[in-house]
Amino acid sequence: MNNNLQKFFASGTPWIWVNAGAVAISIIMTVGLLLLLAYNGLGHFWPKDIMLAQYAQPVSEGEPLVREIIGERVNSEVVSAERIISSGIPVSADQPYHERELVKIGNRDLQDSDYTWLLSDYMSEIRYPLHLTAFERREWGNFYGYVKEVREAGATVAVSDPAIEQDTAAWLALQPRIARALALHDEIARLEKDEIGEVNYAIERLRLQERALELRGEASPEALSAIAAERAQWDAQYAEMQTRLNALYAESERDSVVMLAMNGQETEIAVSEIVRAYQPNAMHLGNKLATYGSKLWEFLSDEPREANTEGGIFPAIFGTVVMVLLMAIFVTPFGVIAAVYLREYARQGLVTRIIRIAVNNLAGVPSIVYGVFGLGFFIYFVGAEVDQVFYPEALPAPTFGTPGLLWASLTLALLTVPVVIVSTEEGLARIPRSLREGSLALGATKFETLWRVVLPMASPAMMTGLILAVARAAGEVAPLMLVGVVKLAPTLPVDGNYPFVHLDQKIMHLGFHIYDVGFQSPNVEAARPLVFATALLLVLVIALLNFAAVAIRNRLREKYKALEN
Numbered sequence: 001m002n003n004n005l006q007k008f009f010a011s012g013t014p015w016i017w018v019n020a021g022a023v024a025i026s027i028i029m030t031v032g033l034l035l036l037l038a039y040n041g042l043g044h045f046w047p048k049d050i051m052l053a054q055y056a057q058p059v060s061e062g063e064p065l066v067r068e069i070i071g072e073r074v075n076s077e078v079v080s081a082e083r084i085i086s087s088g089i090p091v092s093a094d095q096p097y098h099e100r101e102l103v104k105i106g107n108r109d110l111q112d113s114d115y116t117w118l119l120s121d122y123m124s125e126i127r128y129p130l131h132l133t134a135f136e137r138r139e140w141g142n143f144y145g146y147v148k149e150v151r152e153a154g155a156t157v158a159v160s161d162p163a164i165e166q167d168t169a170a171w172l173a174l175q176p177r178i179a180r181a182l183a184l185h186d187e188i189a190r191l192e193k194d195e196i197g198e199v200n201y202a203i204e205r206l207r208l209q210e211r212a213l214e215l216r217g218e219a220s221p222e223a224l225s226a227i228a229a230e231r232a233q234w235d236a237q238y239a240e241m242q243t244r245l246n247a248l249y250a251e252s253e254r255d256s257v258v259m260l261a262m263n264g265q266e267t268e269i270a271v272s273e274i275v276r277a278y279q280p281n282a283m284h285l286g287n288k289l290a291t292y293g294s295k296l297w298e299f300l301s302d303e304p305r306e307a308n309t310e311g312g313i314f315p316a317i318f319g320t321v322v323m324v325l326l327m328a329i330f331v332t333p334f335g336v337i338a339a340v341y342l343r344e345y346a347r348q349g350l351v352t353r354i355i356r357i358a359v360n361n362l363a364g365v366p367s368i369v370y371g372v373f374g375l376g377f378f379i380y381f382v383g384a385e386v387d388q389v390f391y392p393e394a395l396p397a398p399t400f401g402t403p404g405l406l407w408a409s410l411t412l413a414l415l416t417v418p419v420v421i422v423s424t425e426e427g428l429a430r431i432p433r434s435l436r437e438g439s440l441a442l443g444a445t446k447f448e449t450l451w452r453v454v455l456p457m458a459s460p461a462m463m464t465g466l467i468l469a470v471a472r473a474a475g476e477v478a479p480l481m482l483v484g485v486v487k488l489a490p491t492l493p494v495d496g497n498y499p500f501v502h503l504d505q506k507i508m509h510l511g512f513h514i515y516d517v518g519f520q521s522p523n524v525e526a527a528r529p530l531v532f533a534t535a536l537l538l539v540l541v542i543a544l545l546n547f548a549a550v551a552i553r554n555r556l557r558e559k560y561k562a563l564e565n
Helices: 002-010 013-045 081-086 169-216 221-252 285-301 314-345 350-362 367-390 405-430 433-441 446-475 510-519 524-564
Strands: 051-057 065-080 097-104 115-119 123-127 133-137 142-152 155-159 255-260 266-270 274-278
Touching: 013 285, 013 524, 065 081, 065 115, 065 142, 081 097, 142 169, 142 266, 155 169, 169 221, 169 255, 169 274, 274 285, 285 314, 314 350, 314 405, 314 446, 314 510, 314 524, 350 405, 367 405, 405 446, 433 446, 446 510, 446 524, 510 524
Parallel strands: none
Antiparallel strands: 051 065, 051 123, 065 097, 097 115, 133 142, 133 274, 142 155, 142 255, 255 266
8 A cells, every 4th residue: 555655656646736736726816816806896887776765874862863865885794783883873782793885975075975884774765766867077076866957057958856757858958068068178188288288398399499599608689589489479379279278168167967966965066077977777788888888998098087086097008008118128138138148158157157146136136126226326317417418408307317207117127137138048048059050060150140040049038038027017016106107197108299209207007006096095985996997907918918928929939949849
């Protein structure tokens, strides 16, 4: 029996099963994590039904305080009576556990919080009226209530009775006005960002030209008059655009809607503040799917609002991808050149071994250390010198002597270059010596052999190093907080103004956005689902970047497989 057991272990079969089990567990945990992120994040965009209920709030003495509740049921949990009593709500200690529900009641401009916990035992008369309406607003979050009246320039154009579900006159009158307000908002945004932004850029460029002439002592009356004439033209365009902008703002404020909220509260809301309006209780599955797709697309393509707890995260997606691509452009040539020198040209001795040990140790340095180095070297030293040499007219306002896209990319390149060096060296070491000797025997020089034979065959290993570098760089947060990533930067670093790609501009990043929304948000409950959704998106972005690199690596591997054999 013992001999058979020893033979069984000696055959290696148990370790195969152990490895297979470990791989299976890893896959299950990865899939489980993705499902958890998807469930908690993507479910946030589904248009949930709006509840109307009566809630008898327990009080210390006398009859319970009865109030009306309108909102979305978000979550439920069972808590102990002691915990409820400690929160200031008097309940009977005879029942050891109570169920409570988290309800999103919105209307933050009318009350302290847009989320509240309610005890299920004290909720009654729960209904879902078809004409209950939800507004997503640019400020103050969601609003829940009944559409009572629609006004145009202060005059009433449609009225509905909230007590009658079939009375939809105000709701129907509101729809075209919301579409009109959204079109005006898009026109205002285009005018402010594109046309006025271009004028402001041109005026600032003229100011810098004038300052540069003064510094060089070339500020002749002719040169200054030419600049003044061009500035006058831009000022005239700006005045005309400002007049158009004021007219658009006045036109967008024309319509308003009177809403009846819970407990009989009435409030008037400008239609220009409404991003989306829907009545989920009256929507069928197709309408809910369309609304869900619209909200999900807004999350992917729009700018954030309301302290990053509403709106979209497109600037963060764009900043993450651009920064990783720039990092790849910087890190690949430097890593490959260093690996080629160490493997092909450097004399293999004590110094080379020390360099390899140092490179391997750099891979284990905490990332925040790279952030501090990037802040001190790239920004305070290199950036300050660049400003002194190339942008003296802009001083004392820094151009490159401040955190920005370029320094964030270089810092990440410095952080990931050890990975590229090690992977490329391993790829170079696997190439048979006979291939090098055959190339040299045919009359090729060492450089030609390296360029035409060795490096192409080592390219899959280079891509492996780049894949590992991208995976690590895309998820880094700590160093980026010091060298170029900020909480809110809705302006993209790529536009139509020369030089078109603004490497000095600060950017948003998905990793930092997760940190900011999860730990710095003033509205924790509203931020929680966005943390899951953004985390899922970050994983998908990294996966897409890695899949693209893996596809390129596989093509290179197939291309040079026959040569290796």
